[in-house]
Amino acid sequence: MKPVTKKKVDGVERIELPTPFPVGPVNVYLVQGEKLTLIDTGPNTAENFDLLKQELSTRGYSIHDLEQIVLTHHHVDHVGLLDRILLDNPVPVYGHPNCRVWLRQDKKFADWYLRFYTTFLERFGVPAELRGGVYLALKMMDKYSCHTDLDGELLEGDRVPGLPGWRVIETKGHAQSHISFYRASDKVLIGGDHIIKHISSNALIEPPADPDQPRVKPLMQYHENLIKCAHMPIDIVLSGHGEPVENVPQLVSERLNHAQKRAQDIKEIIQDGPKSGFEIVQALFPTKYQSEPMLTVSETAGHLDLLVERGDILEEEDNGILTYRTCLEG
CATH class of the missing domain: 1.10.10 (Arc Repressor Mutant, subunit A)
Known part of the structure; x- marks a missing residue:
């Protein structure tokens, strides 16, 4: 398979899709395992759906070959194509339970958000x-995101279904639903927007799931999870945007x-x-x-x-x- 970096990452391919946001293109990952898995989807546009199908085709696959979708977090540039993909191929979707309200986008949540x-x-x-x-x-969510739900929830330490050797690392901060996926055999982390080489991830303020609870303080949480990753044996991070990161402790030090x-x-x-x-x-x-x-x-x-x-x-x-x-x- 074509490697995502000069350092070969077995069974993982990066697909880059455009976004209308200042962060630029988003990376989604096709991962081989017991089940052919798409990690994240890109924002909801017809152009992106056509491009995703083209990129799958160049690798010998189609949308119908996907067997599951796993999400790093709920932001629209990472989940938006879910509706289009699931309409063609209703595969199970996995992610952190905090994704649910953002994926569903029901009126009660929209009112609370506002x-x-x-x-x-x-x-x-x-x-x-x-x-x-x-x-x-809210309009951007409605335009570029999806209206669906999870089929299964992933939490810290869980094994990723259908992907032997990969486990879940909670990396909240940028989003309260943020998780990353770690493979110890070759020290690879698929890190979503937690660790990005060219920009510092914004620790976004979010409404608490329970309106009676105080909001989380995301920057403090983000720093804790950066330090957690800096102490892990990671050789390479495959990021949600931009190029891979190969010196995690140095980047974490720069961010702090x-x-x-x-x-x-x-x-x-x-x-x-x-x-x-x-x-x-x-x-x-x-x-x-x-x-x-x-x-x-x-x-x-x-x-x-x-x-x-x-x-x-x-x-x-x-x-x-x-x-x-x-x-x-x-």
Whole structure:
């Protein structure tokens, strides 16, 4: 089989599909085992479905040869083609249980999604004209994602059905449904968006599954799982975007160092007095916040969570708006 990198990875082929998102093309993986498995699918477009079928054909397969689909996480660029594939070939789909609500996209979840993000952005101080990004995100899900469900759930330590030698590693942070797949025999990790070579994965703010529970602090969780992977015997990570990663400890160190720098930047921003979350977003991302408000807010909120947890800064509320100040102020 054609290797995905100069270092041969037996039984795994990368298929690159375009996305309409700034991250660029997504990688999905065709894995041979007891069952021919597709890991992730790409976003829901007719172009991608045709391209996927072409890529399978060049390898001697068709959509009907797929025997199962396994998901790294629920984001639309990784699950969107499920409906089209399953219409032609209704194979079982496996993923983390937290994928379910995002795959189903029922009205109850959509209403909760909208309510959570609207309240979160209001409290963060984001002006009304930029809060429209919530509605755009919902439209993007409806356009590029799917309306289906899992047939089986995968959790930390589980063996991947139909793929002997592969087991599940929970790698939450970028998404609360994120899992990766590790094969100890050759130290390969199919890592989704947890470890990407050319960009740092954004630890996205998500609504908790239970509206009565507080939201998870994803950046702290992401860092913990990066460190977990850095301590594993991994020779190569096959990523959800871009080229493979062959020095995981070095990349993890770079990501953690970047986070430390970002945290220091925030402390300097609030040195002269309390700032709302959104004022800090504007200072960190003076142009990007307008074009990517949801991403820049998520990144900023994650670092604020980290600083508050460490006791480096204080979070307070002023007329319904969260503000942040140094611990040295009165």
